[in-house]
Amino acid sequence: MSTTTTTVTDLPEDVSTERGTHRVHELVARWAHRTPDAPAVTCGGDVLTYRDLDVRANRIAHRLRSLGVRLDDPVAVCLDRSPRLIVALLAVLKAGGGYLAVDPRDPLERRAALLADAGVRVLLTGTADGATGTEAEAGTYDALGVTVVHLDHATGGADDLAVEPLPVEAGAGPDNLAYIAYTSGSTGRPKGVCVPHCAVVRLVSADFLRVDADDVFLQYAPVAFDASTLEIWTPLAAGGRLAVVPAGDWSPGELTALARREGVSVLWLTAGLFHQFVDAGPEGLPRLRYLVAGGDVLSPSHVDRVRTALPAVTVVNGYGPTENTTFTCCHPVTEAVGDGPVPIGRPISGTEVYVLDEELSPVPPGSTGELFAGGSGLARGYHAQAGLTAERFLPNPFSPVPGARMYRTGDLARVRDDGGLEFLGRADAQVKIRGHRVEPGEAEAAIERHPDVLRAAVVAQTYTGGDRRLAAFYESDFPLSATDLRGHLTDALPSYLVPSYFRQVDALPLTASGKVDRAELAGRTAEERPELDNDYQAPATPLEARLAQLWADVLEIDRVGVDDDFFELGGHSLLATQITGQIATEFGVLVRARSFYEDPTVGGLARTIGAGSAA
Template sequence: LFDRWVRLLDAATTHPDQPLDDIDLLTFEEHQQVLGAWLDAEAEIGEDLLPTRFAEQARTTPDAIALIVGDTTLTYTELNSRANRLAHALLRRGAGPDTVIALALPRSADLVVALLAVLKSGAAYLPLDPDHPSGRLEHVLADAAPALLLTTVATDARLPVGDGSPQRLTVDSADTQALLADCPDTDPGDADRAAPLRAADAAYVIYTSGSTGRPKGVVVPHAALLNFLQAMRQRVPLRPDERLLAVTTVAFDIAALELYHPLLSGAAVVLAPKEAVPQPSAVLDLIARHGVTVVQGTPSLWQLLVAHEPEALRGLRTLVGGEALPVALADSLRTLTDDLTNLYGPTETTIWSTAADLTGTTGAPLIGRPIINTRVYVLDEGLRLVAPGVVGELYIAGAGVARGYLGRPSLTSERFVADPYAPEPGARMYRTGDLVRQNPYGELEFIGRADHQVKIRGFRIEPGEIEAVLTDHPDIAQAAV
């Protein structure tokens, strides 16, 4: 404080006409630290995208178990072959780069096959939860205007049908099964697509809550998804003999870690049925029955499991994220599990952007340091760097930044702004709206929100969206949530 006071007096007396807000209180050494040493996390990612890397993993471990869903078990060869057949079927329907294909499928092997197939075709997938309200599903389908909707016969009967509704492909119908039998099981390449698949092409579009009452679609490119998965392989490496329990709906972006991280590591995905996730006993039964070693979940899920049968978590590797981690829960997980990683990141910067290893630590859980090829800045209202220990708004830049919001250029320009601290010109950073501060080691501590957004079981909720729905009612003039 004394040093900063001297810097303030020196600047004010040397340049008395300078506005106080323009005075930089950080020393040269602190600038070097905040923009240098604490962001030194660059790494080569390579040119092969997720579809190519999964195909290579299938060739490396063809007979290893890739997916377990109920009584269904698929090897890497079987999963890859089924995804290839569906990818060729999608290509015949016009799929390719710059097209969007929606998925409304139950938690089954067909869901994982379809996700991989869309990526192999070069298109971007739009994941839908069939249990979401029909009004929300109808809005998302109308807003994204997908070229095709993959679903099942039973689920299709529950989906909304409106003007401009996309063409359906029911993956379990007799016609589709005949079509798939006629498709090759070889990996599609650029020669099969209408255009080559590039790192900048969209991998998926996922919708989040919107403050104006309209959910907004975030467009995430292949390069950002691949950078994230490479970072997770470094932060949370998986052995081929490990199994990860996937509990998250695909409409929530963190599901991508649960599915793709194991499949690029030679490990196995155990896909939890929808009805099992809200029941702690069912989740713990899946962990025990299948020898699960890694589980990712929101603090809400972990709280349920700890309260139900804490000793059943012994030996697990635990990943926590999606909302603030309470101190008491962190203390319990530190004691019970083999290692504990706290993860943080908004959808707009591709799932998780920072990570903190909490194993063996004490006190308030931190959200850590940025993952590879990611830069974080703690800034004031004038986009100036604040000193370590000072609360500011978190901005995230680097390889994980999404392309923006689908069909919302003004909102994109508002939230994705120019990065004044980037080493290269033209870079953008995302304004998170989260308030944080850095400790003397560059680790981030989450403080709260700069707006009214809240998190419920990891899901982002904008109160403004609820207000907009309420005021649509003819008898309600004003609403506040």
């Protein structure tokens, strides 16, 4: 896309000024002064007003400053969804640091690796979240030189500290670090994306959402996932309310019911969850104004269905990499999509986009090229990876601003006749799995660290409805069960990077040039029951037989045993909610996520349904 055809909409003057001079926590602090008694954060029966939020965050910020946190210092936050989490994130920003959100459910090895890579010296956590619940975990953090602050001990020992804001440090400004978000790396090393305040302010004040103090946002995305940036800071910067979903996994039906009770007006869902939300029936949300979906390709039929069911709601298809702070382009759907595809639209305010060829020259409208992004949403680069930063963040020859950069997304796109953009896929091996950007090479490297694995290849396979799952193929001189290998990976990788399917092969297939034939492996979608440690046990009752068939249909395998573990069969949380939704429709029994996870077998599910039917 040439610079003459790129559409860039500037912010209104007052907000545009904020982008250039303000930091995220300063936008939130305005509302603590303007509307101190207005609710800022709610979760279940808990309510924090803007005054509460400000005072609690100030106390923890003083504690962080006393521990030596200064401008641009990374501070890890390892907490489940809760008001306490929001307070902690705000406190880090007030202290001058940038937060690194770490998922308490990730393996300790993974958490420790991220803290070490980022150079973290302080960790905010709570013992209820399990972040430092064992001697091994506490010892790991001690070995890294990390000071652990437990926020369930009141305010981490900060009750006697001042509640006033900390004085602004010399040199503080919008280019300071706001957070670090880690994404998958092709070499096996995750990449820490360093996002400045100005990039977050550009996102929360962009033109694709028009929000004010009356709006209520639902917060469900993991904070380690950059979707949370939009969820958390947009309402708090506008004086609105953040409705935090209590910790745990929630089905689409449960989320809809909660959104209804909270009066949610803006809902942001990853593509997979959006599809299930539509399938579950999106009606009954009278206050909803915006339904934002993204993270992967949207189904045109689902978009049209939700537009029909919720005609007063603006459906927005959002696109963007972490390196350009959540969203680069957005497309408000104003007419039926039909056969699709759903466009990704135009750049949001404060953003420029270019569709370029291999020589970095603009391609004509309608032609395929690689998408580059520029503007104030760009990250500063990758933490401690200068070479990779230089490779992906290039000088921007189309910008009149000296020193301007553009980010090479690796995505293919073209400009449509209406001037909007259409996403055409990746130019490399990177894929999206349940909304997370994944480099299969990272999973491959982890598999090959197993002492009995000679070579491995991990590919993304596509199933019915566009569901993508990682599949691992590996060579070994010894019989190596999928259960053993999955356990090896579970100790080192987040769940979305652990393949759903494992298969030991005599030799990986090769192309004519001698490279692993990944296309051939991607076509080997699992049809047979995978290798498990337990023998196949046939269903013994009509209910077990029906559930086994339901699992087989959803997982797209030939048969399922009564004692087979759903997750060892290749299942994941989104598929689990699909099954529980079907059970609610067919049997009239609501199976909660926790009950499913406690015994994820056909036999266990049959017992849960039996107990629910008898109740």
